[in-house]
Ligand SMILES: NC(=O)C1=CN([C@@H]2O[C@H](COP(=O)(O)OP(=O)(O)OC[C@H]3O[C@@H](n4cnc5c(N)ncnc54)[C@H](OP(=O)(O)O)[C@@H]3O)[C@@H](O)[C@H]2O)C=CC1
């Protein structure tokens with residue numbers, strides 16, 4: 307059995323995909339009423355038009371939901387709280403499925419798992435994949451990053467399903483950074499398109515945003531190949547170019563001066579602040595990330611942010 311903690315769009319989509327392997331999946335929701343509704347109706351309003359296979363059981367009973375392998379599909383800023391409330395997860399293989407950097411500590415999901423539950427075996431499943439694509443059985447490829455090679459090989463086999471091809475790496479730092487930072491650049495790209503700056507501006511932001519991602523990754527000891535793989539370049543490309551992305555759509559709304567539903571999960575907003583703080587403390591040049599933070603905090607108008615980025619001193623590429 308695989309257990310998935312967090313019955314949002316992504317947790318539910320993964321449950322559907324693993325069930326296609328015939329693997330029993332226990333999907334845990336914190337809200338008992340929501341769990342019962344999902345179990346009875348076989349639907350989740352966060353992932354419309356998808357039916358839950360019979361081998362997926364949705365429950366709010368934590369103890370009965372836990373298997374040896376546990377996937378953590380809650381938003382990044384909620385991960386620590388979940389782990390702290392459930393010390394019984396210690397000793398399990400815990401695979402983060404969230405993308406972001408924690409505010410305050412500036413740690414990624416694998417580092418947060420290590421921090422709270424040092425006896426767990428931590429990993430991360432990340433890469434370009436929209437929940438609805440996964441649930442509909444469309445082809446996707448993901449990165450599984452886990453330092454423990456034996457656990458990694460077993461998990462890679464376990465989590466592969468007919469529509470999900472999984473690549474493995476031991477570079478957890480690179481994988482978690484790629485997945486986190488691409489959301490910040492996606493917000494920047496959404497802002498640029500929403501404000502009418504055009505596709506060329508978006509390509510510039512994606513490329514120079516990727517340079518920022520690499521700079522931070524190098525400074526934190528990640529392998530450059532990880533950033534050029536699915537979890538970095540792959541996810542950056544997807545998220546900056548598709549209106550399926552909530553981070554990109556959030557940026558679009560900002561650029562157009564429209565409101566955005568605050569209940570929608572937009573990981574890049576908190577992550578921008580956390581990454582900006584880390585970059586400043588380590589003297590890493592990340593001007594696009596800094597500009598996103600300044601726009602989010604209302605300290606900089608969008609047009610001024612773009613002018614500021616263009617007016618930076620000339621440099622070699
Ligand atoms: N959606 C996607 O396409 C993809 C998402 N991801 C990543 O997956 C993570 C989750 O995103 P997603 O599923 O889309 O988000 P959703 O907003 O769809 O769902 C979030 C889920 O987390 C639950 N949750 C929030 N806080 C807690 C908590 N403290 N304890 C337990 N459960 C909690 C929510 O429960 P409740 O309803 O009770 O609030 C909800 O079920 C994010 O980091 C995202 O970047 C990765 C790849 C693709």
Ligand SMILES: O=C(CO)COP(=O)(O)O
Nearest residue numbers: 433434435436551552553
């Ligand atoms: O991470 C994702 C795609 O890989 C999902 O992106 P959003 O969170 O922006 O919707």
